[in-house]
Structures are given as C-alpha cells and as structure tokens.
Amino acid sequence: MVTYVAGPVKSTVDYIMVQQEDKAKVRNIKVISSEECVPKHKLLVMDMWFKATKTWHRKFEPRVRVCKLKEEKTCEEYRSMIGDKVEEAKWKGRCINDHWQQMKGITMESAQDICGKTKGPRRHKVLTIGIPLSGPRNLSLQSSR
Numbered sequence: 001m002v003t004y005v006a007g008p009v010k011s012t013v014d015y016i017m018v019q020q021e022d023k024a025k026v027r028n029i030k031v032i033s034s035e036e037c038v039p040k041h042k043l044l045v046m047d048m049w050f051k052a053t054k055t056w057h058r059k060f061e062p063r064v065r066v067c068k069l070k071e072e073k074t075c076e077e078y079r080s081m082i083g084d085k086v087e088e089a090k091w092k093g094r095c096i097n098d099h100w101q102q103m104k105g106i107t108m109e110s111a112q113d114i115c116g117k118t119k120g121p122r123r124h125k126v127l128t129i130g131i132p133l134s135g136p137r138n139l140s141l142q143s144s145r
Contacts (some may be wrong), residue, residue, distance in 0.1 A: 001031045006040045014048050025049050062117035064108070074114060081110045 003014035018026060028047040035043040068074050085106045091099060 001044075002033075003031055003042050004040060014041055014076050016044060017075065018046075020046070053115055060121045062119070064111045064117055065115040066111060068115040071114070073091070078110055078114045081114060082106060085110060 002010045004011050016029070025048045026046060027049050029040060030045050032043040032045060037043045069078055086103075089106065091102075094102075115138055
C-alpha cells in the first residue's frame with residue numbers, strides 16, 4: 001500500500017493506530033489513490049466491525065419530591081423547619097465551604113423529611129410538545145426518554 005508519492009519516490013509512511021484489543025475488529029484497510037488529503041499523501045481508509053453493545057438501564061435512585069413545596073402548607077412547614085435547624089447549627093470557627101456544606105445538608109434533610117422521596121422509576125413515558133420558534137408552525141410530539 002503506497003500512501004506517499006513524490007515524483008519517483010513511493011513509500012508507505014502513513015499509518016492508522018489501533019489499540020491491541022481492537023485489532024480483531026479491523027476488516028479492511030485500503031488506500032484511495034485518487035484522493036489527496038495532504039499534498040503528496042493519499043487517503044488511507046480502514047473498515048472496522050463493531051458489535052452493538054447492550055444498553056443498561058440506570059439504577060433507580062430515589063429523588064426528593066420538591067414539587068410538593070408548591071403547596072402553601074408544606075412550604076410553610078419547610079421554612080419553619082429550616083429556620084429551626086439554622087438557629088441550632090454551630091456556625092463559628094468554620095471556613096465558608098463548611099458553611100455551604102452544612103446549609104446544603106440542612107436544606108436536603110428538611111426537604112426529605114417534609115416532602116419525602118420517590119418510591120420507584122416512572123412507569124409511563126412523558127410526552128412533550130415542541131413548538132419551533134421559526135419556520136413552519138407544525139407541532140411535533142417528542143418523547144423525553
């Protein structure tokens with residue numbers, strides 16, 4: 001396979017690097033002599049075969065139901081719980097990152113206690129309607145999964 005031609009000199013100076021475990025996947029290597037990608041160098045093309053891998057589902061992690069904070073009663077309860085915990089917290093003699101981490105812990109614990117966590121993954125697909133901002137005004141349904 002000649003990849004470099006300069007007058008009477010013809011040689012193979014262009015290579016494709018492949019990892020050791022991918023060598024078995026190489027099916028064909030060829031030089032396209034009519035295509036010059038860089039001056040005096042011919043295009044080197046490699047065909048590889050890849051097996052489709054199985055997609056794994058993400059493991060479910062419970063999430064805090066923060067949507068419950070839209071209810072006025074729940075929101076007031078949440079605010080009072082955070083206020084009580086902030087007053088109880090010891091804030092002196094710490095760096096700012098420790099303060100942020102402590103405040104994060106307070107807000108997350110309070111939200112968990114008041115709102116609760118989800119019990120399992122969604123059992124249905126959620127459809128969203130996309131409306132293009134420019135061009136023709138066609139509505140399209142798109143799945144969020």
